[in-house]
Amino acid sequence: MKRAILIMMNVLIIGSIFAYSAGAFMKGENRIGNSTFEDDRVGDLPKQWAIESGG
Amino acid sequence: MYRLVANDSTAHNSTKSANINQSIASANANNVRAFYNNVPFEKNKIYTIAFWAKVDVKDGNKRELALAIQTVEDIPKQVFIKTITLDSVDWKEYVYVVPPVDIEGKVRVEFQVGLSPVDFWFDDFRFFEGETLDEIRSETFVSPINKIPVSWGYIKKGEMD
Numbered sequence: 774m775k776r777a778i779l780i781m782m783n784v785l786i787i788g789s790i791f792a793y794s795a796g797a798f799m800k801g802e803n804r805i806g807n808s809t810f811e812d813d814r815v816g817d818l819p820k821q822w823a824i825e826s827g828g
Numbered sequence: 829m830y831r832l833v834a835n836d837s838t839a840h841n842s843t844k845s846a847n848i849n850q851s852i853a854s855a856n857a858n859n860v861r862a863f864y865n866n867v868p869f870e871k872n873k874i875y876t877i878a879f880w881a882k883v884d885v886k887d888g889n890k891r892e893l894a895l896a897i898q899t900v901e902d903i904p905k906q907v908f909i910k911t912i913t914l915d916s917v918d919w920k921e922y923v924y925v926v927p928p929v930d931i932e933g934k935v936r937v938e939f940q941v942g943l944s945p946v947d948f949w950f951d952d953f954r955f956f957e958g959e960t961l962d963e964i965r966s967e968t969f970v971s972p973i974n975k976i977p978v979s980w981g982y983i984k985k986g987e988m989d
Contacts, residue, residue: 801962803954804867810844810951813834819846824832824862
């Protein structure tokens with residue numbers, strides 16, 4: 774019985790870790806990874822952002 | 829003609845911001861897009877786009893542009909679009925609520941900047957599920973680099989007075 778509970782707890786913990794690492798966002802959590810540009814080099818295109826033209 | 833670059837001449841609450849500049853206007857707003865790609869989006873939920881921006885202090889002109897969300901697909905679906913005007917030479921926060929739609933998947937959140945000659949800075953760009961009150965504020969919104977010397981200056985000034 775104890776073993777079954779331990780296995781179930783492990784499954785829940787590992788499942789939660791996988792769900793989090795898969796990119797799940799909480800309500801209210803910013804989904805823009807580079808929003809303040811602090812790690813970008815001045816004069817360069819900000820990381821993860823892009824600019825394009827067309828039409 | 830147009831550029832999106834990191835910039836350290838001005839920032840909202842830290843040391844850097846992003847600058848978009850364009851010298852010649854295009855015929856359509858969607859001719860030039862600055863965007864952030866592959867953002868997870870679930871259907872039938874309210875989202876909020878919020879950011880800080882300021883226009884070029886040298887001319888003070890208003891900047892008309894469109895804020896849009898589109899799916900990342902070969903034939904993208906439009907999730908949201910709103911024409912907005914940036915009208916402040918000081919840092920100002922712009923907040924827009926995206927109503928629920930029956931679309932889900934990865935999206936890109938973008939500025940469509942071809943409506944008028946564009947020269948503006950933006951910073952603290954957020955896109956989150958929920959409305960303004962639901963926002964989980966990041967630690968980076970309070971920069972100790974700027975706050976501590978300023979606070980210490982006030983303390984010292986108070987002591988001297």
